[in-house]
Amino acid sequence: xxxPIKKKPTELLKRATAPETTRTSKAAxxxxxxxxxxxxxxxxxxxxxxxxxxxxxxxxxLLILFSPLYYGYVLKLFTxxxxxxxxxxxxxxxxxxxxxxxRIPRNFSVHGIDVSSYQGKIDWKKVKGxxxxxxxxxxxxxxxxxxxxxxxxxxxxxWREAPKAGIVxxxxxxxxPRKSGLWQARFFLQTVKFEEGDLPPVxxxxxxxxxxxxxxxxxxxxxxxxxxxxxxxxxxIYSGLVFYRDYLKGYFDGYPLWIxxxxxxxxxxxxxxKWQFWQHSDKARITGISHVVDFNAFKGDSLSFxxxxxx
Numbered sequence: 001x002x003x004p005i006k007k008k009p010t011e012l013l014k015r016a017t018a019p020e021t022t023r024t025s026k027a028a029x030x031x032x033x034x035x036x037x038x039x040x041x042x043x044x045x046x047x048x049x050x051x052x053x054x055x056x057x058x059x060x061x062l063l064i065l066f067s068p069l070y071y072g073y074v075l076k077l078f079t080x081x082x083x084x085x086x087x088x089x090x091x092x093x094x095x096x097x098x099x100x101x102x103r104i105p106r107n108f109s110v111h112g113i114d115v116s117s118y119q120g121k122i123d124w125k126k127v128k129g130x131x132x133x134x135x136x137x138x139x140x141x142x143x144x145x146x147x148x149x150x151x152x153x154x155x156x157x158x159w160r161e162a163p164k165a166g167i168v169x170x171x172x173x174x175x176x177p178r179k180s181g182l183w184q185a186r187f188f189l190q191t192v193k194f195e196e197g198d199l200p201p202v203x204x205x206x207x208x209x210x211x212x213x214x215x216x217x218x219x220x221x222x223x224x225x226x227x228x229x230x231x232x233x234x235x236x237i238y239s240g241l242v243f244y245r246d247y248l249k250g251y252f253d254g255y256p257l258w259i260x261x262x263x264x265x266x267x268x269x270x271x272x273x274k275w276q277f278w279q280h281s282d283k284a285r286i287t288g289i290s291h292v293v294d295f296n297a298f299k300g301d302s303l304s305f306x307x308x309x310x311x
Contacts, residue, residue, distance in 0.1 A: 126288030170199025181222035
């Protein structure tokens, strides 16, 4: 028998270290495939249920976020901020209002207009519906008569339609000093029927009409006394600031005043002047009115305004 063949150490080392996957079966004549490894399946952790209190809190927040009141508040805050930015460097008490196309003194809460046939046919519902920030038309003075024979062409329509829209109204007479004050007062009261809730009657005196100041004041006194006697309320005197200072101041101080003084941040009529209305612009643009219109402010708050109305 021939002696056994000794294998070299290197061959023994290779066979010992060779992986199982490379070993073949001579009998089967095939290669053995490696065993498949199992993947580890991660264990899902159970989520804790949301606390009931947190659910209620989220629901409440959603209700607030989708509430019209919330959006109205946010919108108001946004527009106020924009207005504040635009007003940087301007007089804080005299702000521009784009929709009205004028600057309006800020320290007033009751605003109004005065109209005549010059404004033409007015859509009073649109006038009432117009608003920018807190500024809207609360009252309107409507021209009724002039002299002793002239009635404003649109008076009856304005006097009827403006209250229907919810606007407090007052009527005014354009005074002509060269004509009888008494006859003018009678003509005015024949045309206008004042009722409870109206503003007091107004007499508009702006010039001397070729008369002396004394003659003008005498006729104006006759007008005022007759209207006060018949209506039971003190009529309002309307005039420009200069005319008032030159011819009226000190003579009719017991009567409410309506002063015209344009494009100013404040009315400097003097400390002793007890005015109630201020016509501060003659160029306002109002929705529902095709022409520019005078814009006015009432000196007091809404309660003081109500106290001025005819009882």
